[in-house]
Amino acid sequence: MNEPRSGSTDGKLAINLETCTGCSLCVLACPVDVIRMDPTTAKPVITYPRDCQVCYLCEDDCPTHSISLSHDISNSRRYSTYDEFGLKV
Numbered sequence: 875m876n877e878p879r880s881g882s883t884d885g886k887l888a889i890n891l892e893t894c895t896g897c898s899l900c901v902l903a904c905p906v907d908v909i910r911m912d913p914t915t916a917k918p919v920i921t922y923p924r925d926c927q928v929c930y931l932c933e934d935d936c937p938t939h940s941i942s943l944s945h946d947i948s949n950s951r952r953y954s955t956y957d958e959f960g961l962k963v
């Protein structure tokens with residue numbers, strides 16, 4: 875497996891591996907398998923950043939607040955349910 879990344883290529887989705895405990899809740903939360911566990915390091919890796927739907931489930935579920943996510947409205951694939959319902963993030 876590739877070296878674990880602390881963020882996506884465009885930096886919109888990032889995992890702080892320093893504070894991450896490897897609990898894997900973010901992996902369970904992600905509905906589109908963007909995040910997976912690296913069995914070598916027992917830490918999560920962002921495997922398919924372009925598939926991220928910006929649903930915030932991983933960020934919300936992380937008990938150590940190790941995931942940060944930011945909007946990129948120029949990328950239509952990053953449309954969020956928060957946008958759909960006019961919610962503030």
Ligand code: SF4
Pocket residue numbers: 887903904905906907908909925926927928929930931932933943
């Ligand atoms: S924001 Fe949603 S789709 Fe994107 S990585 Fe997190 S859980 Fe997966």
Ligand code: SF4
Pocket residue numbers: 889893894895896897898899900901917918935936937938939940941
């Ligand atoms: S939910 Fe947070 S602490 Fe748990 S594996 Fe994911 S990033 Fe690490």
